[in-house]
Amino acid sequence: MATQAGVRRLTALDEGATALGLFAGQKATDAAALAPELVTAEAEPALDQAALVALADWCARFSPAVAIDAPDGLFLDITGVAHLWGGEAAMMGDLIARLATNGLPARAAVAATPGAAWALAHFGEDGTIAAPGEEEALLSPLPVTALRLAPEATAQIARLGLTTIGRLAAQPRASVTRRFGAEVVQRLDQAFGRAGEALTYRRPPSPWFARLAFVEPISVPEDLARVTGDIAALLCARLETRGQGARRFELAFHRLDGVIQRLVIGLALPGRDGARAARLFAPLLDNVDPGFGIDVVTLLAQEVEAVSSRQRRLDEAAEAAVEDGIGPLVDRLANRLGPGAVWRAEAFPSHIPERAVTRRPPLSPFAGVGWDPARPRPLRLFRRPEPIEVVAPVPDDPPVLFRWRGIRHRVTRAEGPERIAQEWWRQPFDTTGPARARDYYRVEDVDGARFWLFRAGLHQPGVPAKWWLHGLFG
């Protein structure tokens, strides 16, 4: 039940309510008058949407390409996967049966175009399978509503007596376009396969998809490890024959109760070594909760690109190529510690010390640009400068004495200042003006420890300057 334009209306009904003659869109007061025992609940579209998304994820066991058709439908692109079930009919039967087991009544249809499948699933006979070329015959008796048109267009078409798709399709295209807009003709063409239709898939359809189904559900950790190796070998063999490698592998365990557990590994260089991928998955398998058992495992390769196969050297023990040695190490570390935990520092064109370094993937090619050797930088740079108490002659001499973390340091040598202004082109002027400039000094204390200090802002008579410690030289 939801409030639409100030009126409480029914949005969805169960079978019992339908049998009483109630219908969606009915006013709640009318419904209550007809069936005083009616039990109502507030509609929760957000939860419905979340449930639909979860269902779409669950459907990944049938096809990697699942598109959500809000509010209550799903498109599955089953091109090239139906044979795994022994045909479209068997696949659809399995899908409906599994949904019914989970208490989800559903209608399904198979057709060559999304438009025709939608129309048949919503208004045709449940479970229709339209062979290619049959769409026109099957769609003709269906109401115009089955074309997924805007309600206004549907109402207008119905007023003119064009109640079925067949009658509408028999009209001259030019006059239909003129009267009802281009959308009507486009929807007709899409349903009949004369125009393409792009679906937004929940995840990109990929031919690099492998699936293993088990007669008996598995749950033992050793079995999980073994099927991981099997499915990785399966997919990697296909990648190998096509000369491709992937940078990401997504392994999904589909549990009997419909829960899907996904594991992802990334590779620094595109690879197709099944054994290596399985080894990278191995430590993650501990996190998989098999529940009552796992009946389907799928593996999806992402970021697939061409990889030239290197010939194995005869003297394998000898010098290994850099990619052979470092690549697996980076993969192991990055998958164990997280994707951002392994990097190579590279120069970024900025004077601000914190911004002068960017983190790049460790095996990315080196741009060949370093930092300016004329500007010495500390070995340890604090993310946040630490405040220090300073004795310094004004206006802009380096300090002679400062206290950091409770320890007094007497400065014997100093270099500077190096004035670093804020980047005024990135932020408003008041936050980057001359008052925000920093004067950096390199100082050395009596013991030889070296510090990188700065004074915030310019010297102003009568205002004590603020000093900060930003880094330490070795």
Next chain:
Amino acid sequence: MSRLARFMAVRAQVAATQGRGGASECVTPFGYARLDRYLPGGGLPLGRWHEVAGEGVEIEIGAAAGAFVAALAAPLAARGAVVWVMRRGDLHAPGLQGLGFPAERLIQVQVRDEAQALSALEDALGSAGVAAAIGEVEGVDLTAGRRLQLACEKQGATGFVLRRRPFGGPARAREEGGALSGSAAATRWLVASAPSAAEAGTSGLGAPRWRVSLERCRGGRPGAWIMEKSDGPYPLRVVADLGDRQLETPQPLRLAG
């Protein structure tokens, strides 16, 4: 067989039982004869792991020790990648470049705890293509030290353990950690900064200097020096010998009887 020859044979046998394979016989000399003589084989042994520590506040910030390690590892970077494992991401690559270390050869790894740091360090040392690995850890116990040594022997990589305590962390068993640590390390260095000497006629900072003491060394002798960052063929230059040992006449072998 002469007495000396027999002595050398026994010494070789002892070295063999200590697990020093062929790869570990390589060394990088410091280029200063009076220092290299203290080390077995006349230089810093490769294919082993070395421990570098600081003192006082330095054990938390690891700046002088870090710079010393970077200088030691700089020549190794020409042979392969260098991996730096740390718990705090405060290592600043421009500073490394300033110390003559090729920052583009460095792979930085950030870990969350001590166990991860040790396992990442061990993993890096055992990988092909890694010339050296540096790990900032609190301490290395006997087992971990032995594992590091085995990893080093796999591919001949050189390890550096930079003793560093997390900021503000508890001073965890300094005595026990200190006593256990280093037993499997080839060398153990204690590093502190030392006042630099500016070039004549200038008032700024000179090349960075460190007071370095070789606390223990397998098959070598302890000693102490003041070293300076150098742009010459060797990354470090010895400025002065410290301690009373420099007065001893060098005796590489002492024969009994």
